[in-house]
Amino acid sequence: MGAGRRRVLTAAVTVVCAVTVLAAPGAAFAAPAPPPDPGATASVTVVTGDQELEAVRKKLESLYRAAAKATDEYNAAEEKARQQTAQVARLAKRIVEGREKLAGLKDRAGAAAAAQYRSGGLPPEAHLMLSDDPQDFLDGADRVRQGQHAAKGLIGEMTRTQEDLEQYAQDAREQMRKLEAGRRAKAEAQQRIEKRIEVAEKLEAELEQEEKERLALLERQAAARAQATWLSSGVLDDVTSKATAQGREAVAYATAQIGKPYQWGAEGPNTFDCSGLTSQAWLAAGKAIPRTSQMQWQQLKRVDVKDMRPGDLIIYWADASHVGMYVGDGTMVHAPRPGRTVTLAGAGSMPILGVVRPDPAVE
Structure with a gap:
């Protein structure tokens, strides 16, 4: 890496550091260090190309993780919007039906009032005096009482319908x-x-092609180290669970998407984000699960890693901002980040928060 490129890259990393710190909630700022004694000998650390690229890798990881968390927030808001839109539609339908019902009740009430008007509204004693047959009067009086009860019921139903409409x-x-x-x-x-x-893209754009290739190598090496450490812990020594029928279908769907680009907020069929891939895979297997990695972590049954089976979802990072699907043999399939495609990776290549199971009823 030439001196000019090194200065550009170092400046870019500095900018990213500033953006990352400013974006972090509750970030604390230390007082500037005092200038060195002019008589003291300055100690200069020469940063090699790989060290600079490692700094870039860590900053990119931080930026994309922040983007992943925001993507989860976006997806959660999108899912709520769908549910609320559907609820508004259901309420609108009820309002229309309620208005139609109220109109019908008003028509019935009007007909009852007209019938009472035609009868003259005479009191029962007058009807008795005008009646030739007392039995006819008694029968008529009974019908009047029934009509009065019906009228009261009609008024009560109208009142309840009006209250329902208001609610x-x-x-x-x-x-x-x-x-x-x-x-x-x-x-x-x-x-x-x-x-x-x-x-992040601006930072990557500052790199030459050779540097991009070395950066990709550093990413793979970091993932490999994390995976090796995870496996050496013996965490998979007792994993013997086999996939369920639905789990196999979910894995088949997810692995069939390998090579398709990552796109935040996407649920397929041509692009995916991490939870878009896992939710659609399980939907293809006949099981609807929450849309986001955070909701998957919160709402699905949690299982120990030693009980993990293909089809289970592995939730990553302390904020549950990433998810992959376990496919067996210490491997998972996931949609990593912008600029990457759906791929297989070591299940332990990132810090694991926990494992959740979409189909706990099927053991």
Whole structure:
């Protein structure tokens, strides 16, 4: 790496460091160190090309992890928006049906009032005096009482229907408020995603082709070291569980997507993000699961690594911002990050938060 390239790359890393620190919530800033004594001999550390590239690798990892977390927030907001939109549609249907029902009740009430008007509205004593047959009067009086009860029931039903309509309208307004808040949250998450990816891509663009290849090698070496450490712990020594029928279908779907590009917010069929791949794989196997890696971690059954079986989902990082699907033999399939494609990787190549099982009922 030439001196000019080194200065450009070092400046780029410095910019990324600044962006990463400024983006971190609650970041603390230390006071600047005092200038060195002019009489002291400065100690200069010469950074090799690989050391610089390792710094770039770590910064890219940090940026893409932040983008992954924001992607989860975006996907969660998108999923909520779908649910709230469906709820608003259901409420709108109920409001239409309620209005039709109320109109029918009003017609019935009007007909009852017209019938009473035609009868003259005479009191029962007058009807008795005008009746030739007392039995006819008694029968008529019974019908009047029934009509009065029916009228009261009709009024009560109209009142309840009107109250239901008011509640539906209030619920619809609340759902629309939540929907609008979700849209704002989604837009904010999208801005965070695009900002981090933009900075990462700019940093990568500063590299020559040879440096990009060495950077990719450093990424593979870091993943291999993490995988080797994970395997050497004996964590898989007792893993003997076999995949269920649904698990095999999910694995088959996920591995069939190998080579397709990563795209944040995507659920296929041509591009995927990490949880888009796992959720669609299980949907293809006949099992609907939560859309995001964080919801998958929160809502699906957790299992020990030693009980892991193909089809289970491995959740990565402390914030549950990444997910892959275990396929067996210490390997998982996942959609890594922007600029990468769906691929197989060591299940221990990233810090594991835990394992969850989409089909716990089938043992």
